[in-house]
Amino acid sequence: MTAANGTSVSIQNLSLNFGAVTVLETLNLDVANGEFIVLLGPSGCGKSTLLNCIAGLLDVSQGRIFIKGKNVTWEEPKDRGIGMVFQSYALYPQMTVEKNLSFGLRVAGTPKDEIAKRIARAAEILQIEPLLQRKPAALSGGQRQRVAIGRALVRDVDVFLFDEPLSNLDAKLRAELRVEIKLLHRKLQNTMIYVTHDQIEAMTLADRIAVMKGGVIQQLDAPQTIYNRPVNRFVAGFLGSPAMNFIDGQVAAGTAFKTGNVSIPLDRYAFDAAGNSGGPCVFGIRPEHVAFGEAANTMPFATDAAVEIVEPMGSDTLVWTKLGGHNFSFRVEAEKTLRNGEPIRIGFDPARASLFDSQSGNRM
Amino acid sequence: MHTQGRDRTALTQPADEMSKSERPNPLFRNLNAKVASIPMILTAGVVFVGGTLWTVLYSFTNSKLLPRLNFVGLDQYYRLWVTPRWLISIENLLIYGAISLVFSLVIGFLLAALLDQKIRFEDTFRTIFLYPFALSFIVTGLVWQWLLNPDFGIQHVVRGLGWESFSFDPLYNSSIVIYGISIAALWQGTGLIMCLMLAGLRGIDEDIWKAARVDGIPMWKTYLFIIIPMMRPVFITTLVIIASGIVKVYDLVVAQTSGGPGIASEVPAKYVYDYMFFAQNLGQGFAASTMMLLSVVIVIVPWAYLEFGRRK
Amino acid sequence: MSMANTNAPTIAASQDNAGPYGPKPRRVFSRRNIFLYGTLFVIAAYYLLPLYVMVVTSLKGMPEIRLGNIFSPPLEITFEPWVKAWSTACTGLNCDGLSRGFWNSVRITVPSVLLSIAIASVNGYALANWRFKGADTFFVILIVGAFIPYQVMIYPIVIILREIGLYGSLSGLVIVHSIFGMPILTLLFRNYFSSMPEELFRAARVDGAGFWGIFLRIMLPMSLPIFVVAIILQVTGIWNDFLFGVVYTRPDTYPMTVQLNNIVNSVQGVKEYNVNMAATILTGLVPLIVYFISGKLFVRGIAAGAVKG
Numbered sequence: 001m002t003a004a005n006g007t008s009v010s011i012q013n014l015s016l017n018f019g020a021v022t023v024l025e026t027l028n029l030d031v032a033n034g035e036f037i038v039l040l041g042p043s044g045c046g047k048s049t050l051l052n053c054i055a056g057l058l059d060v061s062q063g064r065i066f067i068k069g070k071n072v073t074w075e076e077p078k079d080r081g082i083g084m085v086f087q088s089y090a091l092y093p094q095m096t097v098e099k100n101l102s103f104g105l106r107v108a109g110t111p112k113d114e115i116a117k118r119i120a121r122a123a124e125i126l127q128i129e130p131l132l133q134r135k136p137a138a139l140s141g142g143q144r145q146r147v148a149i150g151r152a153l154v155r156d157v158d159v160f161l162f163d164e165p166l167s168n169l170d171a172k173l174r175a176e177l178r179v180e181i182k183l184l185h186r187k188l189q190n191t192m193i194y195v196t197h198d199q200i201e202a203m204t205l206a207d208r209i210a211v212m213k214g215g216v217i218q219q220l221d222a223p224q225t226i227y228n229r230p231v232n233r234f235v236a237g238f239l240g241s242p243a244m245n246f247i248d249g250q251v252a253a254g255t256a257f258k259t260g261n262v263s264i265p266l267d268r269y270a271f272d273a274a275g276n277s278g279g280p281c282v283f284g285i286r287p288e289h290v291a292f293g294e295a296a297n298t299m300p301f302a303t304d305a306a307v308e309i310v311e312p313m314g315s316d317t318l319v320w321t322k323l324g325g326h327n328f329s330f331r332v333e334a335e336k337t338l339r340n341g342e343p344i345r346i347g348f349d350p351a352r353a354s355l356f357d358s359q360s361g362n363r364m
Numbered sequence: 365m366h367t368q369g370r371d372r373t374a375l376t377q378p379a380d381e382m383s384k385s386e387r388p389n390p391l392f393r394n395l396n397a398k399v400a401s402i403p404m405i406l407t408a409g410v411v412f413v414g415g416t417l418w419t420v421l422y423s424f425t426n427s428k429l430l431p432r433l434n435f436v437g438l439d440q441y442y443r444l445w446v447t448p449r450w451l452i453s454i455e456n457l458l459i460y461g462a463i464s465l466v467f468s469l470v471i472g473f474l475l476a477a478l479l480d481q482k483i484r485f486e487d488t489f490r491t492i493f494l495y496p497f498a499l500s501f502i503v504t505g506l507v508w509q510w511l512l513n514p515d516f517g518i519q520h521v522v523r524g525l526g527w528e529s530f531s532f533d534p535l536y537n538s539s540i541v542i543y544g545i546s547i548a549a550l551w552q553g554t555g556l557i558m559c560l561m562l563a564g565l566r567g568i569d570e571d572i573w574k575a576a577r578v579d580g581i582p583m584w585k586t587y588l589f590i591i592i593p594m595m596r597p598v599f600i601t602t603l604v605i606i607a608s609g610i611v612k613v614y615d616l617v618v619a620q621t622s623g624g625p626g627i628a629s630e631v632p633a634k635y636v637y638d639y640m641f642f643a644q645n646l647g648q649g650f651a652a653s654t655m656m657l658l659s660v661v662i663v664i665v666p667w668a669y670l671e672f673g674r675r676k
Numbered sequence: 677m678s679m680a681n682t683n684a685p686t687i688a689a690s691q692d693n694a695g696p697y698g699p700k701p702r703r704v705f706s707r708r709n710i711f712l713y714g715t716l717f718v719i720a721a722y723y724l725l726p727l728y729v730m731v732v733t734s735l736k737g738m739p740e741i742r743l744g745n746i747f748s749p750p751l752e753i754t755f756e757p758w759v760k761a762w763s764t765a766c767t768g769l770n771c772d773g774l775s776r777g778f779w780n781s782v783r784i785t786v787p788s789v790l791l792s793i794a795i796a797s798v799n800g801y802a803l804a805n806w807r808f809k810g811a812d813t814f815f816v817i818l819i820v821g822a823f824i825p826y827q828v829m830i831y832p833i834v835i836i837l838r839e840i841g842l843y844g845s846l847s848g849l850v851i852v853h854s855i856f857g858m859p860i861l862t863l864l865f866r867n868y869f870s871s872m873p874e875e876l877f878r879a880a881r882v883d884g885a886g887f888w889g890i891f892l893r894i895m896l897p898m899s900l901p902i903f904v905v906a907i908i909l910q911v912t913g914i915w916n917d918f919l920f921g922v923v924y925t926r927p928d929t930y931p932m933t934v935q936l937n938n939i940v941n942s943v944q945g946v947k948e949y950n951v952n953m954a955a956t957i958l959t960g961l962v963p964l965i966v967y968f969i970s971g972k973l974f975v976r977g978i979a980a981g982a983v984k985g
Contacts, residue, residue: 057578107580155579407821407855411833411855414832490975491971495967498960502916517746551726649831
């Protein structure tokens with residue numbers, strides 16, 4: 001774990017307590033140069049707190065933070081080589097956009113022509129040139145967030161920190177700015193650490209996602225890995241919409257998963273290194289990994305079921321049924337019309353499923 | 365704060381109408397609410413509007429012991445503005461007002477900023493800074509009269525320490541007496557301003573502070589260039605509150621100096637009271653009180669315009 | 677916020693397990709803290725000084741006051757000034773002390789607080805939930821009226837009270853306090869009732885409750901805090917009033933503040949500063965107790981009532 005060439009931000013054994021409350025617990029995280037890391041988790045999981053620690057806005061209780069190989073644990077935020085973008089934009093409301101961008105630089109005593117150059121560059125990248133003389137109140141939400149990004153941009157730093165930057169925007173703008181942030185990252189090639197509770201933002205933006213819960217990083221992996229091979233039940237349930245199907249049951253050593261009168265063969269399932277310990281467990285399969293009708297019969301596991309509820313979602317349709325007495329959902333094409341109570345055949349490949357220990361919730 | 369109630373009217377009134385089959389006299393519709401509002405209607409209509417108009421009207425008469433409708437035009441106002449006591453009152457009010465405005469805003473804001481530094485014992489300090497506000501102007505005035513007593517108070521104590529020529533007797537020196545009164549007023553009132561300012565500071569998005577820290581802006585610059593401009597509405601409201609209190613200053617002067625030495629610390633409110641109830645010159649009292657009203661109008665109208673006019 | 681100065685040792689970069697670790701060391705006695713708390717303590721001392729001087733003066737005998745300085749604690753504590761202030765200090769012809777003013781103030785404050793709050797709460801409720809045509813106009817006049825100097829309305833009220841035969845009586849003063857408490861209290865209650873969920877009011881109407889039924893059974897039980905705020909506001913405001921007391925009452929019905937001023941500022945006789953200070957504390961005691969007990973609610977009350985000046 002040396003802060004060598006490849007590493008931009010390195011967090012080592014970081015803990016944070018407020019009195020008796022532990023907010024972050026012995027965290028380790030290495031972010032490569034130019035990497036886009038998303039900290040994802042429900043509110044109160046410590047993701048924003050971690051970002052504030054990296055920014056130097058919060059004192060850590062234990063551990064070290066390196067940025068660009070330099071130990072910045074005790075440094076002021078301004079000396080850490082970071083720029084930060086906030087959920088509420090945090091623009092200075094009485095100043096024009098230009099002043100907002102330049103204020104920090106002027107205070108730092110940057111030469112005038114240098115300031116002008118940086119503002120021009122940021123304004124060009126973010127396409128906010130026409131807005132430079134306006135005040136934040138005269139800007140739309142999307143424009144404000146662009147200016148907020150610009151304020152980080154003019155600092156000419158290596159690491160960008162985003163604290164839920166899109167949460168205050170409506171769905172349409174959010175999708176637009178998401179794309180823009182992605183393009184910005186491609187263009188600048190800076191390290192970006194991005195906090196969100198929105199799994200779509202996380203999936204679309206991240207090189208790697210760190211899923212957090214209770215001040216601990218549950219899983220740090222590429223989005224597809226996190227989606228397909230979640231390390232525990234929490235990660236599996238937090239990502240994916242509609243959510244993964246979870247079925248409580250038993251697994252007999254190495255053979256099959258049993259719930260009610262259903263038995264799912266597990267010979268195709270790749271167990272973790274620890275192997276199959278047997279006992280009570282949770283079987284998880286995503287709705288889109290379930291085949292239906294003719295296709296179901298080609299799957300290693302197939303069974304008969306009956307339609308209970310049909311939820312058309314536009315692009316596709318979610319169908320609810322029962323599997324071994326548990327609620328079970330799967331996706332079909334939107335064109336498919338199904339009646340309630342209609343008998344159907346469903347199937348899936350257990351290789352795409354996830355098995356979690358009932359006790360620990362960990363992947364088996 | 366107006367919108368919600370208005371929406372509600374739209375909902376309740378049709379229901380009112382429907383519950384009665386024949387169309388009743390509109391006067392009796394919503395009768396309970398009207399009965400409940402009688403005190404307000406009387407107060408607003410009779411006392412506030414009626415009383416004010418009455419006083420203004422009688423300020424154009426030569427009423428002495430009893431109010432009489434014997435109009436003399438602007439005579440009372442003319443006499444008012446040549447009476448030394450009134451002129452001193454106005455001068456005092458201006459000095460007192462300027463001191464109150466400037467110092468209570470500055471001190472109030474500084475105290476609020478100090479308390480906003482995530483300090484320990486914040487509640488204790490706030491309680492200490494605010495307790496004088498719970499005391500009446502009479503109590504405030506009498507305490508400070510005692511503290512500023514040249515024979516026993518601060519001057520005496522400092523002289524006792526060996527500085528024989530030390531002089532601090534504002535209440536007995538006609539040229540500075542109004543400053544002595546202002547000291548007491550500031551002691552009593554800054555706590556309130558501090559509380560209003562603190563509420564304003566707490567209302568500022570914490571991300572602004574974080575952004576300023578990331579930008580490397582020193583704290584005092586953050587306050588000066590970012591926070592204070594953001595608190596403009598709080599400052600304006602506070603200003604109006606202070607200003608409307610300044611015009612009313614009366615008890616403090618009565619308690620501290622009774623207007624003395626001589627007439628050096630007279631204020632308009634006291635002028636009004638004395639002419640109405642002692643000098644038996646009601647006309648003068650009415651004219652003086654009308655001038656007070658005018659000064660309030662000059663303060664309030666621009667503010668009300670800024671505060672409410674623009675929104676509509 | 678940004679200032680705890682520490683000399684962060686410069687660390688050879690890119691070394692693992694070396695250099696600053698854990699929380700940035702902050703000295704308790706940093707320059708910032710010394711400045712911050714030093715300033716706060718000095719200011720706090722300044723604010724507390726008058727209270728302290730009041731108390732120590734009231735506990736000294738007159739000879740000690742003449743000889744000593746006002747800041748020194750009493751050498752010999754005596755409660756005689758307190759007794760005298762309460763029961764025998766003279767105002768004009770009466771020599772029965774502040775006790776008379778105290779009981780007058782109680783007789784003024786209690787009914788004034790009850791009456792003004794009763795009127796204003798019902799009125800605020802009517803304004804929030806049962807609008808009628810013209811209600812807004814009167815409400816605006818009421819609020820604007822709060823800014824009119826009392827001096828403008830004093831004399832017309834004298835005439836009104838004289839006409840209904842209450843001039844000089846405690847009841848007259850109670851009415852005056854109810855009138856001048858109305859703007860701020862009505863605003864307070866109106867805003868509070870307006871902020872209550874509208875569905876509640878609609879549901880009660882669907883259930884057939886009327887004006888008083890909704891007020892007594894639904895609004896009142898939910899608005900205890902605002903009533904406490906109103907009580908704090910009114911008790912301190914009315915107890916501390918001087919102007920209305922001096923205008924609308926006679927010497928035997930003077931409230932405590934007026935009587936206190938007359939005792940302390942009377943020109944006859946030898947000045948007894950210890951008695952004066954004891955009397956001053958006694959007069960300030962009621963609002964001070966209200967203040968220290970109510971804490972945060974007081975702050976809320978004055979923030980709401982600040983308009984009253």
